[in-house]
Amino acid sequence: MKQQEDLHVVALSGRLTISRAKELSEQLKSSLDEHQRVLVNPARAENIDASCIQVLYASAKYAQSIGKEFGFTGEVPEQVREVLVTTGLCREAPDEAKELTETLIEFPKT
Amino acid sequence: MVDQFKEAFKEEAYELLNQLEQDLLEAEENQESPEAVSAVFRTMHTIKGSAGMFGYERISKFTHEVETVLDMVREGKVDISQDLIDLTLRSRDHINEMLEEQTVTGEADDPVSREIITGLKQLVEEAERARKPEEQETAPSKAGRETGEAGDLDHEVTYRISFKPPAELFQSGTNPVPLLRELREMGDYTCIANTESIPPLDEIVPDQCYTNWDILLTTTKNRKSIEDVFIFVADESEIKIDIIDETTGIEDDPSYKRIGEILQDRGIIDQSKLRLILEKRKRLGEVLLEENIISDQQLQSALSEQEHVKKVRSQKQTETAGSSIRVNAEKLDQLVDLVGEMVTVQARLARTSNSLKDSQLENISEQIERLTSELRNNTMSMRMVPIGMTFSKFRRLVRDLSQDLGKEIELETSGGETELDKTVIDRLNDPMVHIIRNSIDHGIETPEVREQAGKSRDGLIRLEASHSGASVHITISDNGKGLNADKLRERAVERGVIAQDAELSEQEIYQLIFAPGFSTAEVVSKVSGRGVGMDVVRQEIEALGGAVILESEVGQGTSVLLKIPLTLAIIDGLLVQVGINYYVFPLSVVERVVEFPEEEKSRGDNRRIIPYQDGLVPYVSLREFFSIQDEKADYEQVVVIQNNDNLIGFLVDQVIGDFQTVIKPLGKMYRDQEGISGATFLGDGSIALILDIPKLAAQIKNGF
Numbered sequence: 001m002k003q004q005e006d007l008h009v010v011a012l013s014g015r016l017t018i019s020r021a022k023e024l025s026e027q028l029k030s031s032l033d034e035h036q037r038v039l040v041n042p043a044r045a046e047n048i049d050a051s052c053i054q055v056l057y058a059s060a061k062y063a064q065s066i067g068k069e070f071g072f073t074g075e076v077p078e079q080v081r082e083v084l085v086t087t088g089l090c091r092e093a094p095d096e097a098k099e100l101t102e103t104l105i106e107f108p109k110t
Numbered sequence: 111m112v113d114q115f116k117e118a119f120k121e122e123a124y125e126l127l128n129q130l131e132q133d134l135l136e137a138e139e140n141q142e143s144p145e146a147v148s149a150v151f152r153t154m155h156t157i158k159g160s161a162g163m164f165g166y167e168r169i170s171k172f173t174h175e176v177e178t179v180l181d182m183v184r185e186g187k188v189d190i191s192q193d194l195i196d197l198t199l200r201s202r203d204h205i206n207e208m209l210e211e212q213t214v215t216g217e218a219d220d221p222v223s224r225e226i227i228t229g230l231k232q233l234v235e236e237a238e239r240a241r242k243p244e245e246q247e248t249a250p251s252k253a254g255r256e257t258g259e260a261g262d263l264d265h266e267v268t269y270r271i272s273f274k275p276p277a278e279l280f281q282s283g284t285n286p287v288p289l290l291r292e293l294r295e296m297g298d299y300t301c302i303a304n305t306e307s308i309p310p311l312d313e314i315v316p317d318q319c320y321t322n323w324d325i326l327l328t329t330t331k332n333r334k335s336i337e338d339v340f341i342f343v344a345d346e347s348e349i350k351i352d353i354i355d356e357t358t359g360i361e362d363d364p365s366y367k368r369i370g371e372i373l374q375d376r377g378i379i380d381q382s383k384l385r386l387i388l389e390k391r392k393r394l395g396e397v398l399l400e401e402n403i404i405s406d407q408q409l410q411s412a413l414s415e416q417e418h419v420k421k422v423r424s425q426k427q428t429e430t431a432g433s434s435i436r437v438n439a440e441k442l443d444q445l446v447d448l449v450g451e452m453v454t455v456q457a458r459l460a461r462t463s464n465s466l467k468d469s470q471l472e473n474i475s476e477q478i479e480r481l482t483s484e485l486r487n488n489t490m491s492m493r494m495v496p497i498g499m500t501f502s503k504f505r506r507l508v509r510d511l512s513q514d515l516g517k518e519i520e521l522e523t524s525g526g527e528t529e530l531d532k533t534v535i536d537r538l539n540d541p542m543v544h545i546i547r548n549s550i551d552h553g554i555e556t557p558e559v560r561e562q563a564g565k566s567r568d569g570l571i572r573l574e575a576s577h578s579g580a581s582v583h584i585t586i587s588d589n590g591k592g593l594n595a596d597k598l599r600e601r602a603v604e605r606g607v608i609a610q611d612a613e614l615s616e617q618e619i620y621q622l623i624f625a626p627g628f629s630t631a632e633v634v635s636k637v638s639g640r641g642v643g644m645d646v647v648r649q650e651i652e653a654l655g656g657a658v659i660l661e662s663e664v665g666q667g668t669s670v671l672l673k674i675p676l677t678l679a680i681i682d683g684l685l686v687q688v689g690i691n692y693y694v695f696p697l698s699v700v701e702r703v704v705e706f707p708e709e710e711k712s713r714g715d716n717r718r719i720i721p722y723q724d725g726l727v728p729y730v731s732l733r734e735f736f737s738i739q740d741e742k743a744d745y746e747q748v749v750v751i752q753n754n755d756n757l758i759g760f761l762v763d764q765v766i767g768d769f770q771t772v773i774k775p776l777g778k779m780y781r782d783q784e785g786i787s788g789a790t791f792l793g794d795g796s797i798a799l800i801l802d803i804p805k806l807a808a809q810i811k812n813g814f
Contacts, residue, residue, distance in 0.1 A: 018280045021316035029311045049287055051280045054308050054320055062311035086290050088301030088323055106305050106407055 008035035009073060013044040016052040024052055028059045032068050041074035042097055048080050050087060060101075060108040072097035118436060119160055123169075123209055126157050128503065130202050134195055135505050141190045145264040150198065151180045152265065157205065169208050172223050176201045179230040188237040197229045199506070262330045266297070268355035268419055269336055271325040274348035279319040284343060290323065292339050297329030298425075300418040302411045324411045326418040328355075355419050370394050372412040378404055439532060442493055449482075449489045450772030454791040456482045461794060486772075490680060493533070497575045497584070498526025500535055504546055508571060511550045518557050518568045519550060525575035530582050534674055537654055538584070541647040545586045545670050546571060548644070553590030553668050563665065565589070581656070581698065582676060587669035593662040595619045620660050624648040652804040655681070655696060655787070657754065683790075685769040685798060686749060686762040688732045689740030692798035693762070694771050694790060699751045699803050703765050706746040720748060720759055729759030730810050735785070753807040773800060784809055 008031045016024065031038045040056065042048070063070035074097045076084075081093035090103050101107060130153045137146035158173035176198065182188040204222050271293070275286060290301060301323055308320040327336070333351060340349050354375070370384045379398070387397045395413070398404045456478050463475040501523040512519040530538075554560075554569030561567055574585045595616050602608045602622045614622075626645040651658050655675045662668040675681065675698065683694035684703075710720055719726045729748055732738075743763035750759050773788040780786070787802035 017285070018283075018317055021280075025311060025314060025316045032311070049285050050319065050321060051316060054305075055311070055314065055316055057305050057308045058311040058314040061308065065310050083287055086294050086301065087287060087321075088290075088303035088325070089305075105303065106410070 006036035007039065008037070009039045009041055011041045011044060011074075012048075013046075015046050016048040018049060018051040021051040021055055025055045025058065028055065029062065032059065032063050032066065032070065035068070037069040037071075038063065039071050039073040040097070042072065042076055042080050043074035045077060045080055048083055053083070053087065053089060057104075057107060064108045070101075072100040076100065119166070120209055121436060122160060123157060124206075126153055126160075127202055127206050127209075128499065129153050130157070131199070131506050132502050134199055134202065135509060137190060138192075138195045138509075144184070147180070147184050147190060149264055151177065151184050154180055166209070168223075169205055172201070172208070172227070173205065175227045176230060179234055182234060182237075188234055191233070193229070194233055197226055197233070201226050201230075262335075263332050264330070265356065266328050266330055266422070267332075267353050268326060268328040268422060269333075270350075270352045270354045270415060271327060271336065272322075272348070272350040273325065273340070274322040275319050275343060276346045277318045277320070278346075279343070280317050282346075286319075286323075286343075289339055289343070290325070293325055293327055293336070296331050296335070297327055298418070298422055299328075300326040300414050302326075302407075302414050304407050304411070306405060306407050324414070326354075326415055328418070328422045354415070355422070368394075369409070369412050369416060372415055373398070373404065373408070376408075376412070378408055378412075437492075442489075442532075445489050446493065446772075449486050450774065450791075452482055453486060453770075453772055454795070457792065458795060486680070490531075493531050494529035494676075495532050495535055496527050496529050497535060497538075497582070498523070500539060500542070501526050501573050501575075503539075504542065504573065507543065507546060508550065511547065512554075512569075515550065516556060517550065517554055519554055519571060520568050521571050521573070523573045528575035528577060528582055530674065530676060534654055534676075537650065538672070538674065541650045541672070542573075542584075542586065544644065544647050549586065549588040549590065549668065553588040553592075555591050559591075563591075577676075578673075582674045584672040584674060585669055586672075587667060589667040592664040592666055592668055593620050593623070594664065598622055617661075620662055623660070624658070655698075681771050681773060681800070683769050683771040683800065684749065685766040685792075686732075686747075686760075687764045687766055688736070688762050689738045691736070691738060692766075692792060692796065693732060694769065694798050694800045695749055695751060695760070696800070696803065697768060699753065701750040701752050701757060704748050704750060704759075706748050706761060711746075722750060722757065722759070727757045727759050729761055731761040733761070733763075735806075735810075751803055753803055756807070758807055758810065771798075771800065 010028060010031055012024075014020075028038065028040075038059070040059075060070045062068075076093060076095060076097050081090070081095075084090040084093045084104070089105055089107075090100075091105070092103070094100065094103055101109060130150065133146065133149040133153055137143070137150050140146050154173055154177045158170050158177055161167075161169035161173060179188065179194075180198070183190060183194065188194070204226060207222075273286075275284075279286065293299060294301070302325070304322045304324065305320070307322075308314070314320075329336075333353075336351050337344070337349075340347065343349075352375075370379070370387075373379045374381060374384060383403065384394075387394060387401075387403075395409050399406060399409060456475075459475050459478060463471040505521055508519055508521040549571050554571070555563065555565075557567035560569065570589045572585070572587045574583075574587075576583050598619050599608070599614070599622075602619070602625070603610050603612075605625075607622060607625045608614065623644045624647070648658050651672055651674070657673045659671040659673070660668065661671070675696075681694075682697040684697050684700050686693050686695065704720070704722065707720055718729050718731075720729055721727075727750060733740075733742065746761055746763060747765050748759040748761050749765065750757055771790045774790055775788055776783065776786065785802055785806040786799050787805075788800040790798050790800060792798055
């Protein structure tokens, strides 16, 4: 985790499956509670499943409810892009994560 | 303009009728296949739609009646039977006849229409009487009659799949991503994830599933294949699979349901509410959202469905319309003529640039030569059509004739993708009909006779096509009784075709069937046997610049090989000169060019024979044949050609070389000139005559 002033970057890595959904949700909640702006960097994620995607949606909703900013940074690996399109969360996933906030369908904008 | 459209419709309709015939024969063979019936229905439906659109009211009304019955077959309410196939084939023929008639409007109440429709209605009534009431309630649904097994349909269907997994989905170790991926791989896929129910992070239970999906899938897979994807989650999930669209081709309107209709279909709003909202004259989606009747995601999902179906339909239209365009054959002929002129002008340009020795002009001339060559090849390729369509027409012929004669005959085809010039294909039809009729009538035995001979009851006719250099070989073979050389010989003597004591090999005897007025059928049938067949076949094929080769084996069958040139518009020729005149031999018949032997020049007698290889070959002087008065050349050459297994030499002044020739028809005055099949322009604008070798050889044989 990299920290810079009020910005906190959560770097995702490895396989983000149901077994890590709880850990991810706790990590993101504590980041949002502690920082004004939280960015998720999926560049090193090898994979992601529906449970962890739900956690990202939940984080955006939570950020919105407590007046914080939640977004993405870095690059989106091919495997993650494929999952986002297959699960209907993106029509065409962008290469850069910062655009994800706009392209994730029905993703709460903060 | 209207006439032009009607012409276009007629052309399309003839193609559709051919397709319909094939579909019906397919359905006859595979009576259990729902795909075959669907194909027949769709083709009939297209004919009806197009006929209505272009004002062919009678056809449209008649087709509507037939289509109604076919729809019942498709729904499983009426079984496919021989009577049904026969009546539908008759309907197809009747539509064909109606296309030719001038009266296009009015009711389809002519006697033939009435008879067919009555026959079809009787079949429906019989089927309804035979069906038990409980069966009527369980008739399979329209669109993709289910076979109960996973598999492919013969057309694309768009499914709307609603997948609501249980909250505990993840806890059971199930990941929905591979399942959605499997659907995505089946076809054109649009997935809408409904994420509204995902709570904020402080409320979420991470191992619970809050998402559900609406999927739009356009695929050829049947419903069972889709159900199989959900096999492991089906019990605990809510899965709804609906067919929302069937794309059958160009007749489909790319526009799709309005948003209100989609939402109504999905049971989100009812009709009365929809009517009230529409009265407000605002955008439906806006009002529905404002009044909290639907959620944003429900609206987005409906919009996605509208967009998906529109996209699939437009793609289908583009594929159908864009893959080919219909061009009048006359326009193609004109193009070929123009290319021919271009080739001539290009040859003149080449000569001029060579004589002027101007390097810049030579450079331009070479570029034009390359472009002309490409243009010529491309233009010729546009006229090439696969022979498969012609082959498929014969299925009906074989079916009908074998039924009439009480024979059981199968037709097998191969090499249908082989392409030939359209003009050649059109002229091949009649000779092939003759040969196939002969096979069915004289060649293949009745099932009883075949069984007695230790053969299978079913006879077989094979049509095969393949390329061989600048020719196409078409073989029509059967596994019938073969030709009877003794009987043929006997008949030939009887008819005075050969002398009683003529010594002929078996192969030579077989060739006698090409003699005019020859027939071996003991009973003249309506099918063949009037002796006007095979001699006409040979004439037709030779007129195409081709050859017929017949082989037969007693008890095993007969095979007729047609060697056909790829095109009639351009031939590879050998250009020769006699005096100031030029002639072209088709290169395909030329064996060799030899020097005219000195000793023959001084021979005083009328014996016209030269030594060739290990034997002797008769020759004819083209100078004498065409009565050319110019002085003889000092050194003459002989072009040795092959015609029906015989070698003949033609004495010419000079062989100039091979030459790709654009054939021009002869004017009216010269059309009946024996021995000449056409003309061509040379580079300097002079004319060369193209020799008709079979006719020339026949004239020589008769002592011209």
